[in-house]
Amino acid sequence: MAERGAHLTTAPADDRPSIFEVLAQDSLMGAVRPALQHAVKVLAESNPARYGLLWQWFDEIYTTLDLLLQHHFLSRTSASFSENFYSLKRVVTSGRGRPAHLGLLRKQHWRSLLLLALVPYLRAKLEKILARLRDEDDFSIQLPQSPWHRMYRAFLAAYPFVSMAWEGWVFCQQLLYVFGRTSRHSPLLWLAGVRLVHLTAQDIRNMDLKPSAPSSAPSQSVGQRLQRLLSTAVGGVALSLSSSLSLGVFFLQFLEWWYSSENQSTIKSLTSLPTPPPPLHLDQLQDQTGLAVNNICPLCHKVRANDTALATSGYVFCYRCVYMYVKAHQQCPLTGYPTELQHLIKIYSPEG
The missing domain is CATH 3.30.40.10 (Zinc/RING finger domain, C3HC4 (zinc finger))
Structure with a gap:
């Protein structure tokens, strides 16, 4: 039995990451969002006048920051933040891909960016709207019903079945990945047209080298200078965010315990509203x-x-x-x- 199951814990010969590595990087960003959301909620409850707006627009602010972060890593390492944290990179499905420090091709880059940042945002919004409609049904609130509103409610009524089908697809994809029947563990990678492999030693050396910034030539136009300045600013913001998350990732387990169901009584006593x-x-x-x-x-x-x-x-x-x-x-x-x-x-x- 041990010999037959050994291939599940080691990387295959074609440099595919193990199932444990890909699931770990998937859960990393999934743990960051609720931890930050809980921290913002505590701030909003302690000072509603100052932090209430931050809590009200949390989803939009988090998605904007996530877009900057993922764009930075996809451009510099050919991987998302969590994938790069586990020394993985994305390559085109049909080949080994180019060096990681050059980033993904434009098509795969924008597909990956949208799937990494916008899909979780839309899913969170749909779940909130669905919860609100359930509350309206529980309170027996009858609002005016237009044809568009009826179609809207019909879509939300079908959403749980769509979500269940999606989760079943993800599970089947992971099961096929375990047994080596597919090169991608997630349907999102299939939609982006990429797969995950380990970083090579050459990739790590190339990413460690910091190319010198080109001097601003006097022949550059004002628009080009502004574009370069904006690109530098966005890269700096993304780099600072990545550094903060790299340091804070070790405290995620503590934050998960902090607002877990076993610790809710303690949290309520510490963060209850006056x-x-x-x-x-x-x-x-x-x-x-x-x-x-x-x-x-x-x-x-x-x-x-x-x-x-x-x-x-x-x-x-x-x-x-x-x-x-x-x-x-x-x-x-x-x-x-x-x-x-x-x-x-x-x-x-x-x-x-």
């Missing part, structure tokens, strides 16, 4: 109509209908008012604390 102070003399105040102010919705300024409280702040609103506001802004209308639809709590009075 209780906002109650309004002063609320019971004694009355508006011009003689109604008590504590029966008025802070959003529509009318008598509350279907009282609903926010778990993040404790304030009470009309259900429809606070639902539409939280759905649009993802925060409490009064305190600015990050809030999701699952934080809405209906209040049922005995006389109701």
